[in-house]
Amino acid sequence: MISKREQGRMERRLIASLTHACEDAKPLLPGFCWLTHSVDYQHFPDSLVxxxxxxxxANLASALKSDAEQRIHQLTADALDEAGVDVTDIARHVDLDSEEACQRVHGGNWERRLEARPVKH
Known part of the structure; x- marks a missing residue:
């Protein structure tokens, strides 16, 4: 199990590396807005998404039809590597979504939307 202190360090590393990935992705992926991560440190790194x-x-569907999903996986893998997180199957740690879907299903409440998703272990 990872200590509270190490959780804080890991969280800061993840935020920094994922922020870089986000900024790198914006000019490459039409319609991409932002990213976030969720993790249960009792099941780290398996629970990281x-x-x-x-x-x-429409932009999400277009991204899925192009090579954007592969780029997203590579950007995520690079960010996790930069943060010192070792995962074997990057696809298990990536989720794609849209503002439109969140608005439609959860009234734009991202916190509720992300909490409603099953945690991957």
Whole structure:
């Protein structure tokens, strides 16, 4: 189990590396807006999920039809590597979503939307 102190350090490293990935992705991925991560440190790193958010469903669907998903996986893998997080199957740690879907299903409440998703272990 990871100590509270190490959780704080890891959280800061994740935020820094994922912020870089987010900024790198914006000019490459039409409609991409932001990303966030969620993690249960009792099941780290298996529970870590990085959610990439597009502005609408159409841009998300377009990204899935292009090589954008592969780019997202690579950007995520690079960010996790930079943060010192070792994962074997990057696809298990990436989720794609849209602002439009959150608005439609959860009234724009991202906290509620992310909490409603099952935690991956």
């Amino acid at each position: 990085v959610t990439w958010v597009f502005d609408n469903d």
